[in-house]
Amino acid sequence: MSTPTDSGRIDALRTTLTSEFEAQTARLTQLTADTGDPSDPHTQVALIATTRQSLEQITDALRRIAEGTYGTCERCGNAIPTERLEILPHARFCVPCQRR
Known part of the structure; x- marks a missing residue:
């Protein structure tokens, strides 16, 4: 059973994760927009992949919070x-x- 302190901590983490999700979504939208930027295409592909991975990790953490399993290995x-x-x-x- 969670305590009020645990609940407040989870709420703060949920807020942080939600804000990060929004920032990463905006970043992905910007990276995938056709801007005509001649920058290195390999770098852009890597940035898109990294951003998508970050979004998956954040989404998974938010799901665990909703399910009540967040913070459990x-x-x-x-x-x-x-x-x-x-x-x-x-x-x-x-x-x-994680080390294993």
């Missing part, structure tokens, strides 16, 4: 430390499981 089921989630809000694994 998907491999071992232990809680992911708050500090890790603050640094990497879309973390799916605790540090030991």
Whole structure:
């Protein structure tokens, strides 16, 4: 059962993730717009791929929040430390499981 502090932390992380989702969506829209920019096409493809990956990670984290599984390691089921989630809000694994 979550405490009011946990609920506030989750709400703050949800807000952060939602803002980041909106920023990444705008970035992807800008990157995929045909601007006639002659910049290196390989760089643009890499930026688009990275932005899409970021959007997937954010969407997955928001889904876990909605399902009530956010902050639980998907491999071992232990809680992911708050500090890790603050640094990497879309973390799916605790540090030991991530290392494996």
